[in-house]
Amino acid sequence: MADQAEHAFIKTFINTISTQPATYGDDYQQPPENSLRKVPVLREVAVPEPPARKVEETAPGSSSVTINLLIKSTKPPITYTLSGIHPTDTIAAIKQHLSSTNPTAPTPDAQRLLLKGKALADTKLLKEYPVKDGDTINLMVKPGVDWNPSAPIPTAESPVVSLSSPAPKKAAEMTGSSSLLQGGPPGGHTGKRHQRIPSVVLSPSPSNDDDVDTHTKKDILLTLDTSDLGIGSGSTSVPKETLGTYHLTISSPEFWEKLTQFLRMEFTNESDALTAFEDFLAASKGSLTASDIARIRDHVGVVGMAGT
Structure with missing residues (x-):
């Protein structure tokens, strides 16, 4: 028991000492053998002055070299x-x-x-x-710049034709362009020239005016098969498929009115109740038609985006 008490005392003593901050004195001095030697200052020696800085004359009108x-x-x-x-x-x-x-x-x-x-x-x-x-x-x-130093310099007597307003073509040029369309060289020249190739546009449904005048249009008669609809004389009436109870309930405006009242009692905020209503309606749009959604919104009084 004495040994256990002694061990407990030593452990408590060590823990108490380890929590105390250690403070060291600021009186450290470097050993003399590690200190630098003092260099004697010779005050009797005269130190020459630094040379003057040369300033370049760059101001306008100065005698700078060109x-x-x-x-x-x-x-x-x-x-x-x-x-x-x-x-x-x-x-x-x-x-x-x-x-x-x-x-x-x-x-x-x-x-x-x-x-x-x-x-x-x-x-x-x-x-x-x-x-x-x-x-x-x-x-x-630079690339893309057309520079010709041998070209005549434009003066006031010779106006420059801008690219935005091209000069009118001469009659010879018009004749050459028409000959190009026919397959011949423009203006009788045999050299190679870069000319724009005329484009030919075909209409999606070409027609001939002579054929329209000679042939009269005939009406196409369409017949409607109403045997499956049960319409017409002599047809047996097909019973209409009855809707399921889920669709009848989900398409009833009274069901959505009760759901809206329930949501308004559960949510204290009106916007939260309308958000929950939109979530329920969006989840049920796969079983509802556009007319059903319109009747539900008119009955409940909640208008959605674009009236849907």
Whole structure:
């Protein structure tokens, strides 16, 4: 018994001590052999001042260096010379300068400038690329752009015909198009040309006006077989199939009126009662016709979606 009491006391004592927080003093000091040596400061040595920063003059009107560039296009072959280009100009500004100084050049949004096969980004500066004075930059146009530098420049005396309002065709062209429909070359030309192929539309029921006039229409007589319905003279009346008790009960408006009163007593909220009514009616629509549903709703006074 003494040993058990002693073990219980030791166990309780250890549990009590383990719940107490342990607090350590903040007086730790590193051993002297692990500390860094102090470096003596030589105050007698003079330290030179840092060199002055060079500021590039990029403001307009300053004496900044300008370079000349050659803009070369292989298809079609043409070369433009741009002078007075600053290294701090953006690629987009160079495209705009090329389009404004050369009327035959493509628009800035259609240009693509390449240096050694690498496209130049519009937002970058010219000095970010290894371009020097007199270097050549390749010019290409974006896919889908029709650029012809040899075409005459439109002036005020020669109006430009827009695509939205095509010019009227000449009589020779109209004759050529008619000959194309007949199988011959347009305008007597023997060369290959891209022409639109006329389409032929067939009506679903072709008819001939001569046949309509010569042949008179005949009425088609239809006979109705009423032997199964028990209608007509001399026919034996077939007894009508009686409906089941379930259908008679489910199609009765009085049944749904009693069900509505029961649901309103069970549910305190009117919307909940109507929701339960719709659920019951939706479950029974397989055994009801549209007229039965209409009579039930008129009798109960609950109108559903679209009157159903």
